[in-house]
Amino acid sequence: MKKIKYLLIFLIIFGFLGMSQIVFDFYKSSLVIAGAVPNVAGWAWSGNIGWISFRGINYGVHICTGDADTLCGHLPIPRRGRLVGYAWSSNIGWIHFDPAGPFPTGVGTTATSSRVDLATGNVSGWARAERAITPEGQTLGGWDGWISMRGRETGTNTEYGVWLETVPAPAPNEFRGWAWGDDVVGWISFNDKESLPAGPIDHQVTTTFRLNQPPTAINLSKDPHNPIEYCGRTGYPPVRVRWEFSDPDIGPPKDFQSAFRVQIATNTAFSPFVVDTGKTAGGSPNLLVVPPPLERRLAFNTLYYWRVKVWDNHGLASEWVTGPSFSTVAHPFPDQDPPGATPPNPRNFIWSPDPPAVGEVVQFTDRSVCFAAGSATTTCSSWRWDFDFAIPHDGIWDRTNVQHATHVFTGHVKHTVKLQVEDHSGFVCSITRELTPTLPLPIWREVPPFMWLPLEIPFMAIIIETFKEIFPFRKGDIISNFLVMGSGSVGLNPH
Structure with missing residues (x-):
């Protein structure tokens, strides 16, 4: 009977240890990724629960370096600055730095998991001390509570918190300050450089993560x-x-x-x-x-x-x-009409007649103004005209060194006229305008009126008489008033 009793006790203890190992493996697997090493290390100290380890074999705490960080793939974007993973206490077990909500509320706290402000280095949010639980959710004992990374003390309203102190590279940055874990965990010191409450000498939590560095x-x-x-x-x-x-x-x-x-x-x-x-x-x-x-x-x-x-x-x-x-330049560039200017600049070039006709001599008048030192107006030094401008420009100008030019357009199509001016400092400006010449004007030639027909053209008389037979004209009709007058002429009026 005793042998059976001892055997049962042994099996219970062995089963408990085995389950603990399973749970340990379950939790630590959150940061077991080939080739990836958590960037947080060191020890924190609590007067109530003692040492807290931030990195060990197959576990650790990590600050996400960016959206592509392989240790942070389970988090929503953006990820940079978020804390993930687990620290270990021999008294209360795992401390989870990216637990799921809902999160507690408190004065000065932030309802998120733990994270670092990339601009200030302040750590805010919550971690959770949770005794290892089985995959089925059964608690194995110990305290399961929240740890605030930043907030205000009840009663005194004194601000507390953890922050990341920037140290010149390549030395790791150091966490400073205190977190609060209620009466069970109490104050957690992240660095022995802090004064109260007292803790062991030479303990720090460090990270190779670089805070947001100034641009x-x-x-x-x-x-x-x-x-x-x-x-x-x-x-x-x-x-x-x-x-x-x-x-x-x-x-x-x-x-x-x-x-x-x-x-x-x-x-x-x-x-x-x-x-x-x-x-x-x-x-x-x-x-x-x-x-x-x-x-x-x-x-x-x-x-x-x-x-x-x-x-x-x-x-x-x-x-x-x-x-x-x-x-700055000594004086303004040549002044012309900028594209799209409203109202149009009076210094734009003009032409006459407007509109011109095909084959007609067109006079173009430049109204550009150039400047000298002190912004005084002066004459320009050169002009270039292109009366059929296209992009890219072929480099051929129709008229050069002529301020006011003339041109004859040969086609009833749209033409782009470009004027380029240069001042005595070598500043060059140009402007373009479009015009479409009208069709050429008709050529008028004077001919004898149709109502005067000489009798010597007998076939005309025959045509007129034929019209009289076919179409009965009344007095007052236009055609009835057309008379072929003169000596021996034939009249169209039947009366």
């Missing part, structure tokens, strides 16, 4: 003078500055620019500034400096300094980055 702007430059942007603008030079967005957080997904701010001044202190865009939403890596507002209006023949600040898609800003200084 920067590189390859700053100013575009050359572009006639497309400069022609037709006489009150200011339309300067375009450029940069490239650069971010060490290469993902995936890779961080991208969400906003920028550009300042332009006539001094390196940027005080006062001529242009300040403020924080402007957008991913464009360039800015065309044109009004409005009026404070963006730059002046001709002036030396300027400029700088840019960029923001990544997590809201983290770069430092100011200064670009190369630049000088």
